[in-house]
Amino acid sequence: MSTETFIQIRRDLHQIPELGFAEYKTQQYILTYLATLPSERLHIKKWKTGLFVRIPGTKPMKCIGYRADIDGLPITEETTYPFRSKHEGYMHACGHDMHMAIALGILTYFVHHPISDDLLFIFQPAEESTGGALPMLKSKEFNTWKPDVIFALHIAPEYPVGSIATRPGILFANTSELFIDLMGTSGHAARPHLANDMAIAASELVLQLQSIISRNIDPLDSAVITIGKMSVGTVQNIISGHGRIEGTIRTLSLESMSKIKSRIQEIVKGIEHGFACQATIDWGVSYCQVNNEKTITLDFMNWVQNHTNYQLIECREAMTGEDFGYFLQEIPGMMFWLGVETPYSLHHPKIEPQEGAIKVGIETMTQYIEHMSNQHHM
Numbered sequence: 226m227s228t229e230t231f232i233q234i235r236r237d238l239h240q241i242p243e244l245g246f247a248e249y250k251t252q253q254y255i256l257t258y259l260a261t262l263p264s265e266r267l268h269i270k271k272w273k274t275g276l277f278v279r280i281p282g283t284k285p286m287k288c289i290g291y292r293a294d295i296d297g298l299p300i301t302e303e304t305t306y307p308f309r310s311k312h313e314g315y316m317h318a319c320g321h322d323m324h325m326a327i328a329l330g331i332l333t334y335f336v337h338h339p340i341s342d343d344l345l346f347i348f349q350p351a352e353e354s355t356g357g358a359l360p361m362l363k364s365k366e367f368n369t370w371k372p373d374v375i376f377a378l379h380i381a382p383e384y385p386v387g388s389i390a391t392r393p394g395i396l397f398a399n400t401s402e403l404f405i406d407l408m409g410t411s412g413h414a415a416r417p418h419l420a421n422d423m424a425i426a427a428s429e430l431v432l433q434l435q436s437i438i439s440r441n442i443d444p445l446d447s448a449v450i451t452i453g454k455m456s457v458g459t460v461q462n463i464i465s466g467h468g469r470i471e472g473t474i475r476t477l478s479l480e481s482m483s484k485i486k487s488r489i490q491e492i493v494k495g496i497e498h499g500f501a502c503q504a505t506i507d508w509g510v511s512y513c514q515v516n517n518e519k520t521i522t523l524d525f526m527n528w529v530q531n532h533t534n535y536q537l538i539e540c541r542e543a544m545t546g547e548d549f550g551y552f553l554q555e556i557p558g559m560m561f562w563l564g565v566e567t568p569y570s571l572h573h574p575k576i577e578p579q580e581g582a583i584k585v586g587i588e589t590m591t592q593y594i595e596h597m598s599n600q601h602h603m
């Protein structure tokens with residue numbers, strides 16, 4: 226099967242982005258594609274809007290897992306593509322369309338080229354929001370087919386096509402969402418002394434939160450607090466009695482995560498006192514860090530360097546989050562960045578990953594899986 230097939234698959238999937246646990250068309254698209262492959266080689270289990278696909282090996286000694294995330298983002302697309310999203314307000318802006326096309330390319334190769342070991346492909350919902358990895362990992366379906374080793378990749382706008390970047394140990398950060406509601410008293414814009422304005426309290430809170438990273442965290446231990454959304458008020462001449470900020474916390478250590486959370490609680494208490502308002506904090510969803518298993522990662526890195534024409538980059542940790550970290554807590558394995566060079570970042574409405582990377586992803590993983598399987602059958 227040629228790479229063009231998987232480029233087309235990526236373009237088809239690009240047009241139907243769906244949010245976490247609502248990936249109905251995406252799941253159906255993958256199932257329809259799988260139905261074109263020899264059915265005796267495939268065992269398929271649906272899990273919510275995701276899928277597990279197992280390819281039995283000829284003489285299995287282990288099961289090798291490969292995971293692709295499948296959800297899109299609530300972003301209005303601004304690319305120049307003729308195959309833009311048909312779902313207004315939603316976009317594959319984090320490359321999950323590429324991830325799925327590559328996974329289907331690897332899967333298709335092994336349907337036609339059997340290896341000794343069993344393979345498990347995981348099409349995982351909701352990476353961008355509430356996290357599909359943890360419940361998928363706990364599911365009966367997963368546990369009957371649990372792999373012994375697991376891999377995944379993520380596209381990387383900052384690296385050239387033909388490059389692969391990774392490192393042993395932490396690759397992606399710990400994350401926690403952050404939602405804070407502030408309750409004051411609304412009122413007439415001309416009578417501020419009779420109201421309690423949460424626009425001022427929320428603004429002050431956002432600024433104070435920024436001091437945590439610079440003043441409370443060890444400068445050698447990176448952390449991020451980003452407030453991505455702030456909402457107050459209804460119209461310009463009504464004082465807002467409610468303010469809400471929504472953000473995310475990223476840390477490389479769990480100590481920094483708990484330090485940040487306790488500082489946020491203290492600062493929010495200060496805002497309550499200072500502005501005579503009531504506040505609630507909701508920590509939302511947390512992801513654990515992506516911690517690449519050392520031996521497997523070094524073997525993969527050596528193999529890329531010595532057996533492919535691709536460029537291996539030993540990269541630094543990133544403050545991005547990935548619930549693939551939960552798979553790596555239970556199963557040894559690793560994740561890597563796949564270069565797709567584009568000037569726009571992940572989650573940008575204009576991001577156009579270079580499709581040449583699809584071939585790189587498929588070739589790298591098919592050949593490495595074959596190497597891994599042969600190595601242990603000698």
Ligand SMILES: CC(=O)N[C@@H](CCC[C@H](N)C(=O)O)C(=O)O
Nearest residue numbers: 353354400401402473510545546
């Ligand atoms: C690869 C990537 O961009 N992942 C997301 C996932 C984080 C979701 C999480 N619920 C949060 O925002 O805290 C990211 O934003 O890094």
